[in-house]
Every structure is written in structure tokens, then in C-alpha cells.
Amino acid sequence: MILLILILVKLLSPELASAKVVNTSLCNTNDNNWAFVKEKNKIKLYERWITLNDSQAVRERKGELLTTCSFDLVEKYLRNCNTASEWFIGIKSIDSFSDSSHHLLRINIELPWPFTNRELIARYSFFKTDSKHSVIKVMSTNNYHQQKKQNKHYEASWTIERISDELTKITFKTFSNEAPKFPQWIQEPVIKKVFTNNLLRLKKRLSEL
Structure with missing residues (x-):
């Protein structure tokens, strides 16, 4: 039960040093300095420390996988926000809506007692860089009323x-600035396991398309 709580509480908020709001334009986000963590079923996991606002060090995670699903099918699947609940553990539902300038997601996250359920409202963007590459980005925003306890920046x-x-590469990267709920020696192995298992579930789901 303790492990389940750890998994769900930290699902969308990898452990970090503090909880102040992130100005991502000030992040040190060059694609270097990744440290290899492990490989499981041909899914590679990396991590690194990045600096936010010139002072806050946070851990960023990266997973890489190859799938025999075609590029077009992968793109279509990941662009459909409703598919996330098929492979991302803990997500109950995702609703999409828009304002005058952004496409937004309202993500409902179920947590067991004694924790309250969480809600993440995030901006969603899709970029087609060329015929062989596309990028999907999700970034939390606090500009909208949230009915449940919200996640910190994600x-x-x-x-x-x-x-x-017939071969497509997917690179998934994520970080959050939410403060840790438990000692790192307890939660870090659990977070890595959940991160890897989510990618394993995604790879399996894509193989079924």
C-alpha cells in the first residue's frame, strides 16, 4: 500500500528540491549531460540535473524507445490526449478545451486515501518540424480555476x-519542480520503476495498433 501511494503521489511530479514557480525561459535545457540509468526491454532511461531560474536544480528524466508502429500512427495516437489513460498509470480522465490562444488539457489524477485527488491543467502544443520529426509538449498552467488540489509546475x-x-523512435522527457513528499532513498526507485513501466505500457499499446 505504501508503494502504491508513493507511485501515485509522485506520478506527475518527480522529486525535486523546492516548489517555486518555474520560468522555463530561464531553464538550462540544452540536450547534453544525460546520464544513462538502465535499459529494460529495449527502453532506455536517462536522467540529468537542470537549473531553473539560475538557482533551482531539478531532476529531468528521459526515456527512449523504438516501436514497429508507423510514424503516422504514433503521431495520431499521441496527439489524441484521451489515449494517455491507456498507458499512463493513475490518470482517470483527460478533457480538452481551448481559450483564445491555447489548446488546454484538464487531467484528473486519482490518489488513494489519505491523499486527495489531483488535477493538472496544462497547455498542449504540437509541432511538425519536418517530414520525419514532430514534437508534442505539455506544460502546466495556473491561470485557470482548478476544482482539486493542483500539481506544481510540470x-x-x-x-x-x-x-x-515501419520503425519509429519516441523520446519522452519530463520534469517538475514539486518538493519531495518522501525521502529520496524511498521514492527514487519507485519513480524510476513507474516511469519505465509507463513506457513499457505505451510500447505494448502501440504494437497493438
Whole structure:
């Protein structure tokens, strides 16, 4: 039960040093300095420390996988926000809505007692960089009323790369600035396991398309 609580509480908020709001324009986000963590079923996991606002160090995670699902199908699947609940453990529902300038997601996260359920409202963006690459980004926003306890700042991105007609590479990156709920020696192995298992579930789901 303790492990289940740890998994769900930290699902969308990897452990970090503090809880102040992030100005992502000030992040050190060059794509270097990744440390290899492990590989499972041909899914590779990396992590690194990045600096926010020139002072706050946070842990960013990255997972890489290859799928025999075509580029177009992967892109279509990941662009459909409702599919996240099929592979992302803990997500109860995702609703999409828009304001005058952004496409937004309202993500409902179920947590067991004694924790309250959480809600994440995030901006959703899709970029087609060229015929072989596309990027999906999700970034939390606090500009909207939230009915439940909200997650602190959270960012995630999927980079989709066409390797061949029947082979596609997916790179998933995520970080949050939410303060840790438990000692790192307890929660860190659990977070890594959940992160890896989510990617395993995604890879399996894509193989079924």
C-alpha cells in the first residue's frame, strides 16, 4: 500500500528540491549531460540535473524507445490526449478545451486515501518540424480555476522520429519542480520503476495498433 501511494503521489511530479514557480525561459535545457540509468526491454532511461531560474536544480528524466508502429500512427495516437489513460498509470480522465490562444488539457489524477485527488491543467502544443520529426509538449498552467488540489509546475514532451516506414523512435522527457513528499532513498526507485513501466505500457499499446 505504501508503494502504491508513493507511485501515485509522485506520478506527475518527480522529486525535486523546492516548489517555486518555474520560468522555463530561464531553464538550462540544452540536450547534453544525460546520464544513462538502465535499459529494460529495449527502453532506455536517462536522467540529468537542470537549473531553473539560475538557482533551482531539478531532476529531468528521459526515456527512449523504438516501436514497429508507423510514424503516422504514433503521431495520431499521441496527439489524441484521451489515449494517455491507456498507458499512463493513475490518470482517470483527460478533457480538452481551448481559450483564445491555447489548446488546454484538464487531467484528473486519482490518489488513494489519505491523499486527495489531483488535477493538472496544462497547455498542449504540437509541432511538425519536418517530414520525419514532430514534437508534442505539455506544460502546466495556473491561470485557470482548478476544482482539486493542483500539481506544481510540470512539463513533458514527446519527440517522434521516423526511422523507416515501419520503425519509429519516441523520446519522452519530463520534469517538475514539486518538493519531495518522501525521502529520496524511498521514492527514487519507485519513480524510476513507474516511469519505465509507463513506457513499457505505451510500447505494448502501440504494437497493438
